Amino acid sequence: MALSTGVLRPAILRVAHHPWVRRLVTRTRPGRAVATRFVAGETLEQAMAVAVALDRQRTAAMLDHLGENVETDEQAAFARDSYLAAIEALAAAREIDGAISVKLTQLGLDRSMDTCWANLAAVLDAAEAAHILVMIDMESHVYVDATLAVLHRAFERTPSVGVAIQSYLLRSQRDVFDLPARCRVRLVKGAYLEPPAVVYVDKRDVDASYARLFSTLLARGHPIDVATHDPRLIAGIRRAVDATEDGWSRVEFQMLYGVRRDLQARLAGEGYPVRVYIPYGSEWYPYLTRRMAERPANLWFFLSNLVRMR
Numbered sequence: 001m002a003l004s005t006g007v008l009r010p011a012i013l014r015v016a017h018h019p020w021v022r023r024l025v026t027r028t029r030p031g032r033a034v035a036t037r038f039v040a041g042e043t044l045e046q047a048m049a050v051a052v053a054l055d056r057q058r059t060a061a062m063l064d065h066l067g068e069n070v071e072t073d074e075q076a077a078f079a080r081d082s083y084l085a086a087i088e089a090l091a092a093a094r095e096i097d098g099a100i101s102v103k104l105t106q107l108g109l110d111r112s113m114d115t116c117w118a119n120l121a122a123v124l125d126a127a128e129a130a131h132i133l134v135m136i137d138m139e140s141h142v143y144v145d146a147t148l149a150v151l152h153r154a155f156e157r158t159p160s161v162g163v164a165i166q167s168y169l170l171r172s173q174r175d176v177f178d179l180p181a182r183c184r185v186r187l188v189k190g191a192y193l194e195p196p197a198v199v200y201v202d203k204r205d206v207d208a209s210y211a212r213l214f215s216t217l218l219a220r221g222h223p224i225d226v227a228t229h230d231p232r233l234i235a236g237i238r239r240a241v242d243a244t245e246d247g248w249s250r251v252e253f254q255m256l257y258g259v260r261r262d263l264q265a266r267l268a269g270e271g272y273p274v275r276v277y278i279p280y281g282s283e284w285y286p287y288l289t290r291r292m293a294e295r296p297a298n299l300w301f302f303l304s305n306l307v308r309m310r
């Protein structure tokens with residue numbers, strides 16, 4: 001088992017929850033410096049500038065206005081309005097192949113299902129009118145049932161919506177059989193701190209689960225976003241899709257802003273469909289902690305800069 005996944009990842013995510021750690025990261029220069037590697041900026045304009053630059057490299061964009069687990073209806077309405085603004089900006093920049101990605105807890109899921117649905121429905125309707133795809137991120141395992149229920153309701157309203165499925169969750173192997181027929185799926189490994197009872201804890205099992213899920217989704221006719229930076233999985237998937245007749249019409253690679261830019265550019269240069277997930281906004285701390293936990297070298301970079309500052 002890789003040390004980073006088996007031991008360090010949960011440890012980093014656990015420590016990151018402490019308010020003093022949050023203050024240390026968000027209020028110091030090294031913390032903000034690490035954030036700028038993974039976050040496009042705090043404004044929609046900065047995110048759009050990244051999308052325009054990526055478009056020049058034949059890479060599509062997916063805007064993610066950062067935020068999660070909002071506590072008030074006003075915060076949820078603010079998130080909805082931020083997405084409406086993002087849809088408007090993408091609609092105005094027609095040369096960009098752009099989509100948006102939302103988190104249901106950002107749209108009010110912790111407040112009530114009704115609040116969340118009302119906000120999501122407004123986003124779905126605006127996105128459909130602008131011919132823009134809406135993807136629903138998958139958050140921690142306690143939200144999976146609600147997220148899949150919302151997905152079914154959303155898919156009845158518009159086919160331009162899809163969901164992320166996490167290969168580290170044991171249940172995902174069953175969940176993929178209950179998705180709406182041919183709805184778009186973003187396949188990810190999973191980034192949250194989860195109890196061992198609900199996930200594969202060994203990285204090799206997470207990777208094997210990813211490969212199995214991909215095969216199932218491909219065979220069942222789903223459009224699939226292969227959202228990983230893992231070169232081994234990417235190579236296997238390339239071979240599998242190359243061997244099909246129409247696979248590349250419904251499979252694309254997706255990666256995170258700031259992660260494996262070399263691989264993003266290489267795949268796009270070779271003519272494969274690539275889309276980059278572009279997070280922006282002021283609520284970047286939880287997102288950043290997940291990126292740090294995935295690769296402890298990111299954390300060492302932050303700590304060494306912090307020590308140098310003293």
Ligand code: FDA
Pocket residue numbers: 136137138139164166186188189190191192227228229230231254255256259260276277290291292294295298
């Ligand atoms: P893995 O962790 O095995 O990494 C493979 C290689 O990628 C590493 O060896 C390293 O080179 C590079 N790498 C990975 N992470 C890095 C980092 N943070 N910094 C630097 N290098 C890094 N998760 C979730 O739970 N719900 C969701 O909705 C989404 N959505 C999403 C969208 C998109 C487009 C992507 C690419 C990812 C997500 N994720 C996600 C995150 C996902 O679950 C996962 O945590 C990360 O993608 C890292 O895992 P990899 O698949 O890249 O493999």
